[in-house]
Amino acid sequence: MTNRALEGIRVVELAGFVAGPYAAKLLGHMGADVIKVEPPGGDMARRMGPFKGDDPHSEKSGLFFYLNAEKRGVTLDLRQPQGMALFHQLLKEADVLIEDSSPEVRRELGLGYDDLKAVNPRLVVTSITPFGLSGPYKDYKAYYLNTFHSGGEGYCTPGSLGWILYSDRPPIKTAGFLGEHDVGVCAANATMGALHFAEVNGVGQQVEVSKQEALANIIRYDLAVHNLGYNESRASRMFPIGGLIQCQNGFVMVMPIERHMWDGVLDLMGDPEWLRDEKYDYDRIARSLMLTEEDVRQGMKDREDVNSFLQEWALEHTKEEIFHSLQERHCLCGMVFDAHDLVNSAQVQHRGYFVEIEHPVVGRVKMPGAPFKHSGTPWAVERPAPLLGQHNEDILLGQLGHSREELVRWRQAGVI
Amino acid sequence: MATQPLEGIRALDFSREAAAPYSAMMLSFLGAEVVKVESKAKMGVVGRxxxxxxxxFNLNKLQVTLDLTHxxxxELxxxxxxxxxxxxxxNRPGAFGRLGLSYDEVKKxxxxxxxxxxxGFGQTGPESEYLGAAPVFAATSGLSYYTGYPDGIPTELRGTPDMRSGQYCAFAILAALFHRRRTGQGQFIDVAGRETNGAAIGDVLLDYTMNQRSQDRRANRDYTMAPHNCYRCQGENKWVSIAVATDEEWQALCRAIGQPELAGDPRFADGLRRWENQEELDLIIEEWTLQYTDYQVMDTLQQAGVAAVPSMSSDELFTDPHLTERGFIHSLNYSDYDWLPDTPKPASDDILHFGMPWKLHSCPDAVRGRAPYYGEHNYYVFGEMLGMGREEIAALEREGAIA
Structure with a gap:
């Protein structure tokens, strides 16, 4: 019996950069057979860093390496009729297509749902676009920065200490291509939904993922203050006590959201003198706990005092010491980990979070592995990201049954 | 023919805070029936x-109150x-097991x-019992460290690491359910908030594992595109994001802002020069954006073929014409809602919620109803689903098991 949850599911990916490839990657690690279709020039992620050894080689992009592990790759020029014919052949045998074409390309090449349904009515077609397939912005142009800022989190970043220090600067995006990854997970969920539907009803369907809507969902928890009449912004994102605190060798997030947690902080600080002043009583200050801009403003002055005492103390201690000591005292706290801290963390190593895979050009590389641990059908990585066109032969000859003469002819004509 | 993918699937949501509850709501968006099980009596101050x-993040659910320390x-x-x-x-790893609800018990x-x-940190390992919450997931996964201005400090992140982790949980469950459909096998899934969040910056972490380099914080900067930033607009704290990838877009931008001569300026002649001189470029662009609202800038530049979108605030999102036309904003009525006493009251009985993060074109929109209040479905769930009589339920309420 198989131990891969999505064994037998065939996915064709016609997508580049981050979101679509990440969705397909998630399906692949759970056992789906993913065929990545790249234009002859390759996915744009191949031209983006970080590159192994800072060698900007199209097979050495870490971004591409991470997002495309566990896939097979084929190159097809869909602008040539033969390329499109081969693509349709792939779709006939597939359960899922994940695509992220621009509106013009979708129209020009006949990649709309109705076109594809005619090829395979059982196919789930997941289309990832900045603003969805309908509505006034459907044809608007947006790169990842724009889509990120269209979702709501950008406007609120950085809040708290970042806002206090840099309130004259523009709001910013979060680390790396975080928003694009979020869209990818969302698209994987939507695709899984349609796969369940297909399993029960025997029919495919069109799945639409608007990046804006996916990202707005990621910040729905924060933006719920809208219903209290507040506009969430960088200025409104404060913790009454704690938050980001600088220490000797970095930063920690200290979050004493309950009284007993604050008692843990005070215990660690050795019952400081200033605590005798009743205006610094926890309950008094914490009344404004994670509430609204207005509440926070009221408690602001005392909060600032308390935080400056905390800050003064923290500068004498290391982030590791504060993190572990506070957690031992059952106080919510997180050390701000950089990549070095993460790779070397005892907990992370115990969990086997980073996995090492061998790539023919890059060599052995560690990357984040399973984001979830299934007892029965574990996340797995059995192959590295494909070289450009690596599986042309395997797929076009082996799977689709074409001849070597055709393969040579198509290569010469630039179809593959 | 089923009308929703997870029709007939029932999920019990014993989870707290926001991450896992969001995953249960996502399952409800696919048609699962979700019963949220929480104790009103044991609810902490923060929860209230x-x-x-x-x-x-609890739309569509049924809610029953059970004290699991009873x-x-x-038994219920x-x-x-x-x-x-x-x-x-x-719950904190181990705690659910101590209540007699470990996976082994549940499986029986x-x-x-x-x-x-x-x-926060997983069910296993030396730090498994450490407490987690969204900002801690962000701190301990690298997200906080790598978010910020190049010359600045790391960044606190709030609720998003929870929702993000919830999305991964939903995926993990959907894959397991699919496997169960085909094989009849169930299983246990262990998800850590720091690990789901870290998975979303693989490229940043790979720079370290491949090159032993910890990346700089980049604010809004891209590796090649410029301009690529947010620019201040007319009004209080209004911003628009603009990104230019090609010479064509650059020329279109110059024309649109009424400075066609800029296109010939040697400082900005090609992508590389624009990237090298992006700070000067930002000043020029902001001088123009300041004269318009964020939406005006979007309209003008999009017509010219340039990627420009406001950095949208909650006010803007909830009233955005595009999202409204797409049916993304739902107004649900809470006039009969039993708010907990400490909860700040929403300004209106009609609460606005974002809708589903996807559209499945063969399935109807699955935002079916408002979130439940505590104990709202005790009689329905214990009575109708479990077939208990009113007297039996009332007795358990008196004993404090249903509480």
């Missing part, structure tokens, strides 16, 4: 105050488990159950 947030509460939970397909919980009640435990 979060009511206005709680309703936003033996009869656990097991009766619910016996008629369910999925169990989701997010329902052999093909899919059970997911969400925590």
């Amino acid at each position: 105050r979060m009511g206005f947030r709680y309703v936003d 033996p009869k509460g656990v 939970a097991k009766r619910l488990i016996a008629i369910s397909d999925v169990v989701i919980e997010s 009640v329902k052999p093909d159950i899919i059970m997911l435990s969400h925590s």
